[in-house]
Amino acid sequence: MEKCYTNEIHTQILIALLKAHGIRKVVASPGATNICFVASIQNDPYFEIYSSVDERSAAYIACGLSAESGEAVVLSCTGATASRNYIPALTEAFYRKLPILAITSTQRIERIGHNIPQVIDRRTPLNDIVKMSTQVSEINNEEDKWNCEITINKAILALKHHGGGPVHINLVTNYSSMYNTKVLPLVNVINRITYKDALPDIPKGKIGIFVGNHKRWSEKLTNLVDLFCKKYNAIVFCDHTSNYKGKYRAFAGLIATQENYKSSCCFVDLLIHIGDISGGYMSFNPTKVWRVNPDGEICDTFRKLQYTFEMEEEDFFERYINIITNEKNENTFITEWKSEYEKIYAKIPELPFSNAWIAQNTISKIPENSVLHLGILNSLRTWNYFEASQSILGYANTGGFGIDGCVSSLIGASLVEPNKLFFGVVGDLAFFMI
Numbered sequence: 001m002e003k004c005y006t007n008e009i010h011t012q013i014l015i016a017l018l019k020a021h022g023i024r025k026v027v028a029s030p031g032a033t034n035i036c037f038v039a040s041i042q043n044d045p046y047f048e049i050y051s052s053v054d055e056r057s058a059a060y061i062a063c064g065l066s067a068e069s070g071e072a073v074v075l076s077c078t079g080a081t082a083s084r085n086y087i088p089a090l091t092e093a094f095y096r097k098l099p100i101l102a103i104t105s106t107q108r109i110e111r112i113g114h115n116i117p118q119v120i121d122r123r124t125p126l127n128d129i130v131k132m133s134t135q136v137s138e139i140n141n142e143e144d145k146w147n148c149e150i151t152i153n154k155a156i157l158a159l160k161h162h163g164g165g166p167v168h169i170n171l172v173t174n175y176s177s178m179y180n181t182k183v184l185p186l187v188n189v190i191n192r193i194t195y196k197d198a199l200p201d202i203p204k205g206k207i208g209i210f211v212g213n214h215k216r217w218s219e220k221l222t223n224l225v226d227l228f229c230k231k232y233n234a235i236v237f238c239d240h241t242s243n244y245k246g247k248y249r250a251f252a253g254l255i256a257t258q259e260n261y262k263s264s265c266c267f268v269d270l271l272i273h274i275g276d277i278s279g280g281y282m283s284f285n286p287t288k289v290w291r292v293n294p295d296g297e298i299c300d301t302f303r304k305l306q307y308t309f310e311m312e313e314e315d316f317f318e319r320y321i322n323i324i325t326n327e328k329n330e331n332t333f334i335t336e337w338k339s340e341y342e343k344i345y346a347k348i349p350e351l352p353f354s355n356a357w358i359a360q361n362t363i364s365k366i367p368e369n370s371v372l373h374l375g376i377l378n379s380l381r382t383w384n385y386f387e388a389s390q391s392i393l394g395y396a397n398t399g400g401f402g403i404d405g406c407v408s409s410l411i412g413a414s415l416v417e418p419n420k421l422f423f424g425v426v427g428d429l430a431f432f433m434i
């Protein structure tokens with residue numbers, strides 16, 4: 001019989017991502033629960049596998065291997081108490097910041113606490129043995145697959161993040177005895193770019209910058225984004241809470257929320273994602289997403305994440321502006337966007353009296369330099385169809401999406417700027433929750 005990979009897809013994804021991230025050294029200890037993983041990698045000559053019966057020694061071997069080679073090293077053990085024997089060496093690795101990926105295999109988590117032989121609870125790790133502990137379970141649908149890939153990418157990246165250290169994956173198995181998968185699945189490989197890393201090339205094609213809820217922009221950031229857009233033919237997808245007011249603003253509520261029409265402007269080769277949670281419910285179809293945020297999180301809003309740039313937005317745009325290129329861009333995307341916007345805006349029918357009608361007829365009358373606070377959902381959504389004057393900043397409580405504090409937030413903000421006009425648009429429920 002030809003020896004191939006296990007049929008357990010989550011384990012295949014784990015193996016594919018280990019390879020994609022260049023991790024090949026494994027110290028394996030015997031048992032039944034980690035057979036799917038170990039037998040699969042034994043069938044792949046990419047991996048360099050060492051066997052150690054005693055898990056305690058195995059984990060110390062991994063420490064030595066990692067410290068000497070400078071590489072991340074994988075540990076694999078079975079269920080029951082096997083993983084407990086990793087604690088001494090993982091403690092060692094934690095304080096020496098050694099990138100050890102401890103993969104402890106387990107039966108389904110639902111079995112914990114039911115006197116099932118060999119099932120123990122590893123869901124709460126000690127404070128100082130791993131930087132991150134996570135669960136990888138079997139896959140039943142696309143959402144599970146996405147979650148599996150994200151979880152494993154995150155775990156692998158944590159091995160080297162902020163100085164690095166050990167990480168734990170609790171790997172569920174159903175003990176599949178089928179090993180007839182010849183080719184590993186294609187997986188989404190995510191990497192983190194920090195200040196010391198080389199910058200990847202900007203792909204050719206259409207580029208959109210998606211701005212979620214964003215604090216007030218500095219003049220410097222606006223200028224840098226404008227220069228970036230000019231150089232790379234990019235535009236900036238915004239709603240009222242994005243607060244970018246530069247030359248390449250693409251006010252997107254009307255175009256990117258259509259259910260029965262998908263504008264070609266929403267298909268981009270690269271979407272650069274900045275800012276925080278958006279309540280615009282806008283949909284875009286990027287080929288790849290680069291997230292830029294000093295938090296460095298692997299936050300995959302559009303499910304196409306390729307890189308997270310752990311840096312300030314200003315630094316990201318400045319670095320790409322300073323790259324010398326011979327190509328000259330025509331800035332066609334912003335022209336395309338503007339004509340698309342006009343075309344769709346012209347199709348808005350006469351509106352009945354409603355929040356949308358009020359938005360359409362009021363927004364242009366709001367005085368310059370005012371501040372607009374919008375209740376989440378209906379108010380934000382409908383006012384996002386109509387553009388405000390560029391001097392007006394917009395806010396909505398899209399952190400937690402509560403309708404309980406829109407008016408209070410407006411009052412709080414107005415206390416800081418007593419000479420400004422603050423306008424609030426909230427529905428009746430939100431109003432009475434103040």
Ligand SMILES: Cc1ncc(C[n+]2csc(CCOP(=O)(O)OP(=O)(O)O)c2C)c(N)n1
Nearest residue numbers: 375376378379402403404426427428429430
């Ligand atoms: C504290 C809280 N309770 C309940 C909800 C669920 N919820 C979301 S929108 C909504 C209706 C709000 O209606 P309205 O006041 O008309 O709001 P608006 O038109 O400003 O969206 C409710 C009950 C919520 N988001 N927050």
